[in-house]
Amino acid sequence: MSLPESAYAHFTPDIQICRILNGLWQVSGAHGTIDPAAAIASMHRYHAAGFVTWDLADHYGPAEDFVGKFQPTLPASDREKAHFFTKWVPRPGPISRQQVEQAVDVSRRRMNMDTLDVLQFHWWLYRDRAYLDALRYLMELQAVGKIRHLALTNFDTANLRLIVDGGIPIVSNQVQYSIIDRRPEVQMVPYCQQNNITLLTYGTLCGGLLSAKYLNQPEPGSVQLDTASLRKYKQMIDMWGGWQLFQDLLRVLQQIADKYQVTLDNVAVRYILDKPAVVGVIAGARLGLRDHFEDNARVFSFALDADDMAHIHAITDQSRDLFQAIGDCGDEYRR
Numbered sequence: 001m002s003l004p005e006s007a008y009a010h011f012t013p014d015i016q017i018c019r020i021l022n023g024l025w026q027v028s029g030a031h032g033t034i035d036p037a038a039a040i041a042s043m044h045r046y047h048a049a050g051f052v053t054w055d056l057a058d059h060y061g062p063a064e065d066f067v068g069k070f071q072p073t074l075p076a077s078d079r080e081k082a083h084f085f086t087k088w089v090p091r092p093g094p095i096s097r098q099q100v101e102q103a104v105d106v107s108r109r110r111m112n113m114d115t116l117d118v119l120q121f122h123w124w125l126y127r128d129r130a131y132l133d134a135l136r137y138l139m140e141l142q143a144v145g146k147i148r149h150l151a152l153t154n155f156d157t158a159n160l161r162l163i164v165d166g167g168i169p170i171v172s173n174q175v176q177y178s179i180i181d182r183r184p185e186v187q188m189v190p191y192c193q194q195n196n197i198t199l200l201t202y203g204t205l206c207g208g209l210l211s212a213k214y215l216n217q218p219e220p221g222s223v224q225l226d227t228a229s230l231r232k233y234k235q236m237i238d239m240w241g242g243w244q245l246f247q248d249l250l251r252v253l254q255q256i257a258d259k260y261q262v263t264l265d266n267v268a269v270r271y272i273l274d275k276p277a278v279v280g281v282i283a284g285a286r287l288g289l290r291d292h293f294e295d296n297a298r299v300f301s302f303a304l305d306a307d308d309m310a311h312i313h314a315i316t317d318q319s320r321d322l323f324q325a326i327g328d329c330g331d332e333y334r335r
């Protein structure tokens with residue numbers, strides 16, 4: 001299977017990505033048991049299908065080790081197409097140059113790569129400005145070739161601005177962004193557009209809740225919500241407007257999906273992919289348990305029109321304003 005050209009975009013001049021990235025939080029252990037051999041076999045299937053870009057983190061269980069095993073087995077020409085975006089999520093507290101270098105070296109070793117493609121940095125506590133030190137040390141490691149590009153995850157607009165004004169070259173920010181959580185549109189998207197920064201999005205499928213599986217279903221309880229991801233986004237739906245309004249949304253999305261002969265989850269992804277500043281949507285991959293690449297390929301076969309948008313917004317306009325309720329991007333991690 002090959003994807004159309006529209007499935008790819010330049011993340012940076014030197015890195016082309018598939019606009020649907022495979023997300024590896026789903027192998028961290030909180031989403032079911034993952035068999036390593038089956039996981040690597042699944043990575044090969046995703047790659048062969050054209051889904052060549054991966055999002056992971058130092059703390060996603062064996063994710064970096066999987067990359068370390070997977071990428072050396074690719075033929076050279078395929079290896080060039082594959083890109084692996086990891087994260088560094090340090091504990092709060094003072095940061096030394098040695099600590100930063102050690103963390104980057106651990107990821108390089110685990111992923112079996114001299115140079116990390118993209119290092120996305122997360123920070124828990126804004127009032128501790130040691131994050132600026134950490135980023136400057138990361139810049140030094142970039143200068144010696146250990147990192148190609150510096151990026152962020154879950155930074156709000158005010159702190160992103162501080163970093164950019166501090167002369168730190170940030171290429172992207174990874175944030176929660178979905179039909180039900182459109183907080184990025186308030187401040188983050190305009191700022192990114194003005195400053196040539198792109199967004200990678202997660203939660204776009206709401207852990208799978210934005211799919212036909214939940215259409216016309218009673219509100220799921222804790223037994224049915226059997227992954228960390230489902231539990232997380234069910235809480236978001238509760239805050240957004242509750243299960244009945246969510247059912248109204250699923251019905252509208254299914255009607256749109258039927259019109260284009262795609263799936264409901266395809267519509268949820270297409271909606272965010274077409275937003276300004278968004279370069280890619282991350283879709284979680286429970287490697288070896290369930291492949292979604294055939295379904296996701298259909299995202300590149302259709303476009304939403306003004307009618308579709310009006311129908312979607314007729315529902316979402318009835319929801320609570322999550323920017324008011326939670327705050328800017330990433331504030332859900334800092335309450």
Ligand SMILES: NC(=O)c1ccc[n+]([C@@H]2O[C@H](COP(=O)([O-])OP(=O)(O)OC[C@H]3O[C@@H](n4cnc5c(N)ncnc54)[C@H](OP(=O)(O)O)[C@@H]3O)[C@@H](O)[C@H]2O)c1
Pocket residue numbers: 022023024025026055056153154174175201202203204205206207208209211229265266282283284285286289290292295296
């Ligand atoms: N920066 C951060 O703080 C942060 C936070 C969360 C996530 N992330 C990143 O985003 C990725 C996605 O995580 P998420 O929690 O936001 O999950 P998600 O992508 O919203 O949901 C993934 C789940 O949706 C279901 N699904 C239904 N249709 C699908 C389709 N067409 N394609 C893929 N999955 C489909 C799958 O369930 P089944 O497996 O049951 O089929 C899958 O496990 C993570 O792996 C990680 O890379 C980053």
